[in-house]
Structures are given as C-alpha cells and as structure tokens.
Amino acid sequence: MFGKRTKQKKKxxxxxxxxxxxxxxxxxxRAxxxxxxxxxIAKELLDWSRDTFSPDEHYWA
Incomplete structure (x- = not known):
C-alpha cells in the first residue's frame, strides 16, 4: 500500500x-x-522514510 501525496513538507x-x-x-x-x-541512525532513517514511495531505496538508490 502506498501513502498519498500531501502538501506537507517533510522534515x-x-x-x-x-x-x-x-x-x-x-x-x-561488510561495514x-x-x-x-x-x-x-540507519534505523531512524528507515523510520523517517516509511511514508515515502520506496523507503528501502534511500539506502542505495
């Protein structure tokens, strides 16, 4: 399920x-x-990105 677009700016x-x-x-x-x-920080970034289109891609896209 995808989130819906809002006009609210993300922090x-x-x-x-x-x-x-x-x-x-x-x-x-490995590092x-x-x-x-x-x-x-990596876990906080994943939480921060959960309402975006493809959260996992914030790590390597």
Missing part, C-alpha cells in the same frame, strides 16, 4: 544524512551492511 532526515540519487544496483562493503543493520 530533514535524521542524523544530518544527505539524500542523493544513485544507481539502483550496487555491491556493498556498510553492518551499519545498516546495527546503527541507530
């Missing part, structure tokens, strides 16, 4: 994370994978 991402666009495919280092699995 900036947590942890001073900068959202950029890149490739939808990638090879990730990156461990960061995504264990970091509180």
């Amino acid at each position: 900036p991402p947590p942890g001073n994370v900068e959202i950029v666009k890149g490739s939808a495919y990638g090879a990730f280092s 990156f994978v461990e960061f995504v699995q264990k970091s509180s």
